[in-house]
Amino acid sequence: MKIHRLVENAPRQIIAESMSDAPGNAVCVSVGDSIENFEENTLRGHGTLVRDDTLVATVCGVVERVNKLITVKTLHRRYGAEVGDVVVGRVTEIGGKRWRIDLQAKQEAQLMLSAVSLPGGIQRRRTAEDELQMREIFKEGDLVSAEVQAVHQDGVVLLHTRSTRYGLLKHGQLVEVSACLVKRQRQHMATFDEYGVGIILGCNGLIWVGIPSTDAVGDSADADMDDASLLESIARIAQSIKVLSRMQMMISTESIGQTARLSLEHGIHASEMGRGDFLKILWQHKE
């Protein structure tokens, strides 16, 4: 059975589920479906079109009404930051007392120098020397985990790493998925104790899989790198995420753990998880 056929048969429920801001009474529309009669004072938003006095959807998605504004929000779209989101991003530029971070959203996010915790944990005013030492903290190309501090009216996203949980990511690998598949949870940083692998589920679709970071300041994780079975577990978790993404299933700590466990039960090696037989098992298990 072709994989895309499995995905196509996913009922509308799943699509509605993944739209976290439109749970129970989600109205799903397809291209050409009429939403309602277009009145004088309604505002037509993205994804709609007026045709013969009727508001018609131009994309497949969920209808969203905000006062008089009617839009159709699609499933796959660029990540839209919200305050409190845990994100994983790559530093693209340094300058002007801030780092510019690529979240694969509509705009680059900004991480101000004042929003990072200085090494040593002391609180003080940032001086000009601190500004010159910015590259010591994060340099271009580094992957960082951060939390969205604020989202301005014009769309500018401000991040912060004011906790020991956030910061530079090392000893691991990145998996990129569609942002809509990452389920909004209470905890976006988790550890799979049975494998000894930690994950950071960035709401922007970038997921970090690696050796779990300890809260203590310092590189205590260096010694663990020599474990081949740990690396194999990291690969397994990473492949679980890739497989869930391919099957268009919601990615959460629970679903990743289930997928990994399923692959172990069926004795499937990490490199073979992408093959049709495991995908079939996964789909059957879902139902």
Added chain:
Amino acid sequence: MANNLEKEFVLEGLKLRHRTDGRGLFACRPLEFEFGTKDAYCIARLGGSVAYASVIAELDQPMGGRPSEGTIKFNVDIARAQYSTLFKNKDPVRVNHYMIELGRFIERSFRESKAIDLESLCVQAGRRVWHLQVDLKILNDDGNIPDVLGYAALGVLRVYRRPDVSIDSSVPGGLVVHSLDDREGVPLTLHHFPVCLTFASFDEGDVIVVDPSSLEESTCDGRLTISVTPQGELCAVQKAQGYGMSQTDVMQCIQAGIELAESSCRVLEKALKSHAVARVASRVRRTAGQDSPKRVGFSSESGPAPMNIESLDPSVRDAMHAADEPIEDDDDDDDDNEQDDAGGKRITMDTGEAVCPGDDSHADGSKEQVLDEPTQRKYTSITNSSGKNVDIYKETSDMVPEQDDAMQLKDAFLR
């Protein structure tokens, strides 16, 4: 692009003989092929990397010095969307050089290793030969572009069928090019199947892996691309830049490559088999029309022509060719067609693949070549356009065993 910490992670893993996706060091990513139903293109996927290949054939004078050989050219291009992500900060001239380098490597592995029989592309020595152009396009880069281009090229050369040409002395010019709708196309003659494989070396040549992912590619020190056949022949080697490899390492790669080539060819064979089935099914649907599967068959009262059974049974194909000959030499039929065509010199080819010089109605529209001698090309139409032609199928309908095979196959497709 990977930062130093990511590269470090990859390297630490490789020192323990572990790859980020859990593969073995000499394991390739899953290989998939997709073919066009008109045998015009092939799309190869190697993990996330995707390449597209298509062939264009042109009948023209042979190149000077080789009067009885056709030619083949490979051209590598990159999809516009990929260009901006892959080569954002690179000089377009360097990008172009990279494309040419890839194209040259594919050319060496196919043409210079004599994988393609160029003499079989000769129609009339000194006068008319087939010139093939294989256009390769990079659709997505997830590491290991040369390999996926090689697979796409191999797939398209295996699946491609060029139009059939027959010598007909009664026609001025002496050649009749048959449309692919009238006559089954002729597959290319390949002597061996070269498979391109790339090996990446890390840690000063200590670790070698096959089929590097994009993360591994950015981490590796050096790369070696070879082209081998499953029979154990080496067609081409490319070691353009990066850290050197020892002689033993290169030999080890070649040995491993031969085994990998075997499994890749098996995947290709399987894909070609299912494509052959799909191709016949599409012809059945095309000739019968969408609504009437029952009308497909050999009964003479059926309007549309039945499917071309040449692809099914070789003995039937020979019989069909034997039956074809008297019709071609029939000048009455040819004259009818000649009057229909505007000016008598133009041929519209249904498929865009074959181009005859002098044919302005070809898709690219730019050809306005005038031949040195007046030639009139026409193709004999073996469709149901005139009553006479249907008689061919009346004759073949007397061959009962083939009919059963065809009906069985038809039933299998038309669920």
